[in-house]
Amino acid sequence: MKKFYLSLLTSALLSIVVLGWLIDAFSQQTHTSQDEFALQSKLLMGFSQQIAAQAVQQRADYTALLAEQFSLGLSYRATQSLALPPSLLEQINAKGGLILEDQQGFYLLYSNDALAPFHLKLRLEKPHEQDQQNDMLLTLLFYAGLCVFMGFIIAPLAKRLGVVNEAAKKFANGDLHAR
Numbered sequence: 001m002k003k004f005y006l007s008l009l010t011s012a013l014l015s016i017v018v019l020g021w022l023i024d025a026f027s028q029q030t031h032t033s034q035d036e037f038a039l040q041s042k043l044l045m046g047f048s049q050q051i052a053a054q055a056v057q058q059r060a061d062y063t064a065l066l067a068e069q070f071s072l073g074l075s076y077r078a079t080q081s082l083a084l085p086p087s088l089l090e091q092i093n094a095k096g097g098l099i100l101e102d103q104q105g106f107y108l109l110y111s112n113d114a115l116a117p118f119h120l121k122l123r124l125e126k127p128h129e130q131d132q133q134n135d136m137l138l139t140l141l142f143y144a145g146l147c148v149f150m151g152f153i154i155a156p157l158a159k160r161l162g163v164v165n166e167a168a169k170k171f172a173n174g175d176l177h178a179r
Contacts, residue, residue, distance in 0.1 A: 015149035052114035073123025
């Protein structure tokens with residue numbers, strides 16, 4: 001009986017670890033964090049080229065016009081107003097810009113040599129995914145996998161226990177040759 005409990009405990013722990021790892025790997029593969037805002041990043045880089053073509057005095061007004069025409073949260077701001085470390089300030093000038101998150105959501109910052117010392121800020125709308133349904137599906141998958149894995153471990157033990165139970169019934173009825 002001690003072996004039964006140990007094998008049951010070991011199989012439960014093993015199945016939890018293995019299934020958790022597999023489901024986590026599956027969940028990580030379906031989530032592409034880098035490409036969520038790729039379109040907005042390209043759009044902002046295109047806007048920066050259009051804004052850079054304007055005279056310096058007209059850039060703020062032209063940015064407001066673009067924001068109104070495209071119904072976007074686009075703004076033209078001084079880079080000095082950002083309280084960021086130098087490593088993040090360098091990422092603003094990189095291709096694709098810098099994605100940050102605040103209480104209101106995500107926003108993308110981008111600048112280039114033509115816009116310096118200013119940058120563009122684009123408020124991003126993250127697509128609402130079915131996170132809750134996905135989490136519920138993964139949870140159900142985890143518990144179903146746990147039950148199946150435990151079933152494979154317990155089935156031979158339960159079968160042997162059934163044989164022992166039948167032999168005990170026969171022995172109790174007086175059949176002393178039952179094994």
